[in-house]
Amino acid sequence: MGVTVLQQYPVPENKTGTYVIELLTKRILALGASQQGQFLVDCESYLSHPQMGTTKTVHIFHNSEQPASVFSILDTGSKNIHVIADGLFDLLMMKLSQHYTSKKQTKIESKGPRFELGDFCIKLGSVTMNQSFKGILVEVEYRPCVTPNAVWGLLREFLQGFLGPSVLVQAPQHLVTRMNEIYTPIDTIYQYLEHFSAYRKITGMRTA
């Protein structure tokens, strides 16, 4: 497991999502990458019943990179608590439907082609919520290194070169506080949560 950075790619005006994906695919293939299947990250959020006190949200994530795991993040409003479980956790959530109700209309996912280039793994995801296109998320993983602090400069150089100078590459908010810690798959999920929450707040396409 290496360090992953998730980056929003702005869709230019009058252009479609597929156009951007094709553009980025062309660039990544020109660098010498080979396509290695598809990927999918999805998120479904559940709200606690009002009689349980303050409303809490449980976000359930699946990531095709860790197909046997279910990631859940409990958002209490003040802090986030995560649990990583195996696939049965989905069934458990169904049992808990009396206490936690799913917000079906906010089910959001990012999916698209997955590329490998040397020690990098690049995923070009189109984000859709309720079948409506919301934007592009580019995920880049550098697999040999486990500490974000050591590899951030290298990742930024790669992202900047690949996405072009028009995109501002910044360290993800989630990683800033834990630059010296060892990176784990849940850190990727937290980054997706950050971006997905931003997408949900915006109606229509996210541009910046």
Added chain:
Amino acid sequence: MNNTTINVDQLNSALNSLRVLRSSVSHVFETLSNGLRADHGEDGKDKFLLELQELLNNVNINLRDLEQTVNGLPIPTAPFNLGTTTYLSQETTQDRQALYTQLVNSYKWTDKIHEYSSFAHTLLSQNSLKRSYINSGSTKRRGKLQSNHNVAPLLVDNVINNIDRSYSDMKITISRPFASNAVVQINLGHVLKAIVAFKGLLMEWVMVKGYGESMDLWAESRHHVFRKVTENAHAAMLHFYSPTLPELAVRSFMTWLHSYVNLFSEPCKRCGAHLHHTSLLPPAWRDFRTLEPFHDECKQ
């Protein structure tokens, strides 16, 4: 010796002026035999005569030069002593006369051998062959040296533990899965792991892998960058190899390996970038002396 070299120079210049004279004379005859040419035009006769006169003047000048240089030559005091080769010219049988060309060829050959061997000598004297015991001198020391393959495990442990103590971010653990020879695992920060097989105090094998990978001596890392580092570590192991001072070799190697602590964070000293534009690898080479990071492609 000095006298003969001057002689040779003078002889050379005399021969040269002789050659110039010959060529100018042949030029005269050539022009004469060609006669009038189209470019001499209307009054070709006069022009031709003028040209001829100039050429003859040249011949005169060259002849004077030759006379001058010949006068400068010292008169040989005695006939040259050519040894038995003098009889070669008196040999009349046709098949034996071929000896002369062979003689010239063999002379050229020995001359070349002399030249090449002097080049080889200068080259070899720069690269001392330290991988062998040749330079180590007396036979008394040799008896001691050979024991580097077979030293007491305790001594090896001491050397390695000493190195371990001098680095806070490099953890070295010793195990002995193969009888008395040590296999050393090195954890360098959160960056890499290396496994080194020892034979006595001499390093025999190195394998470098990523932080999360399983350790074994033979399987290569799944990451390109660590395969490159392993390759370079092999080069370093051979570079630092020194049978006469094995402890120094181990210590130098460990110092070198320790410089990989900034493998991902330090850009290349030459091109200033993290990733090389074609290989997309971080600078996976460390200079042996300065320990500065370079890309493989940038290190020359």
